[in-house]
Amino acid sequence: MSLKSFKPTTPSNRYKVLPSFDEITKSTPEKSLLQPIRKSGGRNNNGRITTRHIGGGHKKHYRLVDFRRTRTDVAKVIGIEYDPNRTCRIALIQYTDGTKSYILAPVGLTVGMQVQAGENVAPKVGNAMPLKNVPLGTAIHNIEVRPGTGGKIARSAGQQAVLSNRDGEYALVKMPSGEIRKFRVECFCTIGQVGNTQHMNESSGKAGRTRWMGIRPTVRGMCMNPVDHPNGGGEGKSKSGGGRQHLKSPWGHVKGQKTRRLRKPSDVFIVQRRKTK
Numbered sequence: 001m002s003l004k005s006f007k008p009t010t011p012s013n014r015y016k017v018l019p020s021f022d023e024i025t026k027s028t029p030e031k032s033l034l035q036p037i038r039k040s041g042g043r044n045n046n047g048r049i050t051t052r053h054i055g056g057g058h059k060k061h062y063r064l065v066d067f068r069r070t071r072t073d074v075a076k077v078i079g080i081e082y083d084p085n086r087t088c089r090i091a092l093i094q095y096t097d098g099t100k101s102y103i104l105a106p107v108g109l110t111v112g113m114q115v116q117a118g119e120n121v122a123p124k125v126g127n128a129m130p131l132k133n134v135p136l137g138t139a140i141h142n143i144e145v146r147p148g149t150g151g152k153i154a155r156s157a158g159q160q161a162v163l164s165n166r167d168g169e170y171a172l173v174k175m176p177s178g179e180i181r182k183f184r185v186e187c188f189c190t191i192g193q194v195g196n197t198q199h200m201n202e203s204s205g206k207a208g209r210t211r212w213m214g215i216r217p218t219v220r221g222m223c224m225n226p227v228d229h230p231n232g233g234g235e236g237k238s239k240s241g242g243g244r245q246h247l248k249s250p251w252g253h254v255k256g257q258k259t260r261r262l263r264k265p266s267d268v269f270i271v272q273r274r275k276t277k
Contacts, residue, residue, distance in 0.1 A: 003198050006205075016205025019198065023089060025111050026079030030092055030100055034061040037085075039214075052250075057214025060084040065102045067142060067150035069117035069128035069188060071095060077113045077126070080105050087157035088196045091126070104142055104155060106192030117188070125192040131171040132185035134163050141194045143173065144187035151190065157199035160192075172271060179274040221250065 002022060008014035042054035063083050075093040078100075083090045091105040093115060103115070108125045117128035123135055130147075134140060139160040142151030154161045154176055165172040170182040204210055207217070221231035222238075230248040247255045 003201055012206035012208075014205070015203050017201060017203040018205075019196070019202060021082065023080050023105075023195065024082055026081050026092060029061065029063060029081060030102070033064045033092075033100065033102055035064060037062050053216045053218050054214060055216045056211055058084070058212050063090060063102050065090060065104065067152075067155075068148070069103070069151075069190070071099075071101075072116070072118040073097075074114050074116045075101070077109060077111050077115065079111060080109070086155070087199045088155070088194045104190065105195045106141065106190065107195050107197065108192060109195070123191050126190065128188050128190045130185060131163060131173070131183055131187050131189055132166070134171075134189065134191070136163055136165065138163050138191060139193050140173070140189040140191060142190040143183065144189065145183070147184055147186040147188070151188070155194065157194055157196035159194045161189075163189075170269075175274070177274040179270060180272040182269040182271060221248075 002020045003017050004020045006013040006016050037060060039057070040054070042049050042051040044050045062085055063081075065083075073095055075095045077091050078094050079092040081090050081092060081102075089105040090102045091109055092100060092102060094100050103126070106125050109115070113126065115126035115128075119130060119133065121127045121129050123129065123133075123138060128142070131140075131143075139162055141154040141160055143153040143161060144150060145152045153173075159176045161176060162174045163171060164174050164180065166185065167182075169185060171185050171187075172180055173183055174180050204213075221229035222234075224232035226233035229250055230252050249255060253259075
């Protein structure tokens, strides 16, 4: 996957860097695997905004991606597609009985290759298998947190985790953040690194393209009034807000502090934090 830049014929083209979509082989999605998406505008069932800066955007359908990989028969990759709902590409696979499904497209997966899920499959790109059968040092993605619930970890573009060790009923996995965490050896994962590795280097080039994605403008708290934000107010361009204060979120939480809840039950599965003192 490569990126393409543009001649600066317009202000938006000057800094625009977009993917070339070389790996895309199929432009129209599989209709049987689509679901409609109703826009929320960041609002909950009471009509209150719970997630800011969401609204508008291009219409799109949700692609039903198989994160569980429960079928054990062989499937053939028949297309690599763009998915507007995620940063990585998705692969359309077809089983021997004609059933089609979507999976995340890892690096190196191409049309015509065969993938399979199961206990005793080969550890090659695109295959899904439990952690107890994965060779140590293998790059994996789409990892289950609990067996049978479907992959939750390392699903975005370019992400990969590494199986570093096994200790009895648990496997030690180095997460994309650097954290080392324990998973049950029965948890399934998919071999390989998630594709579209250059996603982090993309640049939309203009605000309008961000609006097409459904992202609304963000206003700094310093520009607001005291009634609207803890950092608002002050005479002129003030970093004090009328009195020296720490940077806060709109709800008054001091920024820079850890947001993870103390004594969280899942702390017992963390072997090493991502930031070591």
